Amino acid sequence: MPLGHIYLNATISNQEHLNSNETVNPTHYCNTITYIRLTTVLLLRAGYVLIQIGSIPTNDVYSIAFHNILDITVTICSYGLMGHMFSFGQETLGGFVGSGSSAFSGYTNLDVIIYGFSACLIGSAILTTMLSGRILPMTAAATSFLHGGLVQPIVMHWLWHEKGWMAKRRMFKMRFSAKDYAGGMVIHLTSGVAAFWGSVCLGRRLVKLRDLSKSSLGTASPGMTFIGYIFIYLGLTSFSLPTQRYQQQRMPADFIGIILTNSLMALTSGLFVFLMQCFCFGRVSGYWVLLKCLQGSLAGLVTVSCAVDAYDHTMAFFVASIGSVTFYCITVILERTFHEDYCNIVPVHVFCAFVGAVFPPLLAKSENLGYSISIPFRLYHTGWQIICAVAVIIWSTAFFLPLFIFLQAMGLLANRSEELNHQRSLNVLKNVDSRRKFWRIFTYSEFAPYVEPGIDTKNGESLEVLKRSNDSRRELLQNSMAKKLEARSPKSPNFVRTPMVPLEEVVKDMGILEAERYPASYEEDVEKRMANNKLLYETLTEPPSPRSQVPTVHRNATGDSLDSEKVVKAEVHAPSVVTDKKEGNRKKIYPRRRPNTVRRKKKLKRLDSN
Structure with missing residues (x-):
């Protein structure tokens, strides 16, 4: 991890400082990398706001901006007041939670505090992206306070504190240590699981296009989301830069160059692999495909985050490719369920983070967990990594799932517009097959029309616009379905x-x-x-034998001869007159x-x- 063992029991009096010719160790103070890290993390928060406005359909865009401002404020307050003590307290309670005096007292290394602030801001951004515009403001504030002040700091203590039970554990006469350098489990897995349970408790939603705000999915959405993901890339890459203490505890090497190279390889690998999958299996144009390409590169960056300092560039490319394939497969499944995830938070920050937590002991270089290890020991560490990842999932689930269920039961979770959208979807679901209880109401396929950015797809003529843009694809789908039905239907026998x-x-x-x-x-x-x-x-199949009888000549009342075919038809279709016995009516x-x-x-x- 980048922090290493960063706690120093240094107490320097003012007199000693004035009389001594030696300067104080500069590691006690924030350096340039810390400033860059905090600045880019704030840009990352701005990037998440841009992708929320450009991806989440809502009738009030300003509620999304207000939700993010409230989340940033509450997260900084909660971590500054109590979260830093639970994460990097000077003492520990069995390696599960920190305790002791405030970390701000004395000459404590404040790099660790700013590192914790940055981690909590990134984690709360992931949670907010899933719930933004759908929950009440007070519920959002309470969720952010608990997430930044209790849940995520405790996971930080487990993995990033020198006495955490995941960082140092001795079992079966062996010492185990989990590898999580840039927050694959601390940030992405913890926040992604919380966001998933929040979305599940909110349930399905059915939004009317004419009720959407003009700024929601507007004409500027493609540019906004592209810039937003660039800010996210910069924030996550800068967050993974090593601290000065981290470099002093290891052999001299260009750790900044290694991390930047691996990050670029991960971004490129994720984007390349996802583009290949789009060309082979799906559509290659459209607004939502563009977003998936950007999210695929983000999935590669999240997958290598656990050991971005320990991979070489080829392994970083390979691991990111696996993460991109995982992202594509999970999105194909989740897009057919009732789960509403417009920014694909769960595939990126849950599944890719879990996959990335498995590979560090197997594919990292000789420098893994601070020293070289053998192949059997790498396998033991792989098992320990999986145990730690599962423990993080259980901890986040055990805290947030009962919380969201309680808020939903009390009517304090969803806002007014979200309740209407949810009730509308339930009313439609009553007329649908019960087997679609956990799936989307409308059939999902690659030929289905999508809402594109711009006001033309949200007015009264939106359905016609969407149909015209997908006529050719719908025609191909109908022709293929007709051929399938014709091949399956049995031929009726001709008697x-x-x-x-x-x-x-x-x-x-x-x-x-x-x-x-x-x-x-x-x-x-x-x-x-x-x-x-x-x-x-x-x-039965023989033709009828010709008759030798003389054809009968039919004549009418005047004596004129009639055609025999007309006579037969007249006899067959001539109505018969009957009398109703009860009423005497002639029918x-x-x-x-x-x-x-x-x-x-x-x-x-x-x-x-x-």
């Missing part, structure tokens, strides 16, 4: 055969007809029945001829019985 059809095909088709009526007997004696009924089918009844197939089937059945 009326002409003499031109071979006898073998007639016997075969009639055998199929009998198989539908009597499947058991058909399987037993197919050949026997075909032989017995051969003469019958020959009789005309038109006789209905039975279909040819019904008469033929009855005739066959009668002949078979004879």
Whole structure:
């Protein structure tokens, strides 16, 4: 981890400081890297605000900005008042939580305090991105206070404190130590799990396009989100820069160059792999595909965050590629569920962070956990990494899931507009198949229309605009579905055969007809029945023999001769007059001829019985 063992029990009096010619160790004070880290983290928060406005459909954009301002304020206050003591307190309670006097007293190294501030600001940004614009302001303030003052600082103590139970653990006569350099478990996994349970408790939502704000998904959204993700890249890369204490505790090396190189390789790998997947399996254009490409590169950066200082550039590229593939597979699954995640927080910060926590002991260089280890010991450390990641998930779930359930039961979780959206979706769900309880109400496919940035897709003509933009893709989908249905549907047997059809095909088709009526007997004696009924089918399929009778001449009342076909049709369709016995009304009844197939089937059945 970048902090190392950073606590110094140095007490320098003013008199000693004035009389001594030696200067105080500069590691007691904040340096340039600390300033860069804090500045870029604030830019990262601005980047998250931009992607929220450009990705989350809402009827009030200003609520998103207010939610983020409130979150930044509450997070800084909560960590400054109590969180720093729980994370980097001078004493520890069994390696689970810090305690003791305030870290601000004396000549304490304030780099660690600013490092903790930065970690909490990044973690709260992840949580806010999932819940922004959907929960009440007071609920947002309470959630940010507990997250920045209690939940995340405790995980910091587990992994980043020199006496944390994950950082140093002795079991089975071996010493274990978890590797989490840039917050893969402390920041991304902890906050991502909390955001996931918040979204699950809020449930599905169904938003009307005409109710959306003009600024939500506006025409400037593509540029805003692109700049926002650039700010996030800068913030996460600068956060992973080593402290001066970290460099002093290790062999001389260009740690800043190593970290920057691995970060760039991870960004490029994630973007490249996701683009290849889009070209092979999905669409290659559109606003939401652009966002997924940027999120794929962010997934690669999150995957290597646990050991970005210990990989070489090839391993960083490989690990980031695995993270990008994981991100793509998870998004394909989650996009079909009722889970509302417009910025793909869960695939990036939960699944990719968990995958990245497994690889440091296996693929890191010889310098891993501060010293060289053998292959069996790497496997032991891999098991310990998995145990620590699962423990972080359990801790975040055990705290936030009961909290969100309680707030939802008390009616203190969702705001007014979100309650209306949720109730609208439940009303629609009543008329849908019950098997879609955990899936989206509307069928999801790559041919489905998407809401694009701009006001044209949110007014009364939005559906027509979306349909026109996807006519070609919808036509291809319908043609493919028609071909599939045609291939699956069984061909109906033709019961009326002409003499031109071979006898073998007639016997075969009639055998199929009998198989539908009597499947058991058909399987037993197919050949026997075909032989017995051969003469019958020959009789049915023979053309009628010409009659030698003289055709009858029909005449009308005046004595003129009539056409025989017209006479037959008139006789068939002539209505018969009957008298109702009860009321005495005369009614005309038109006789209905039975279909040819019904008469033929009855005739066959009668002949078979004879």
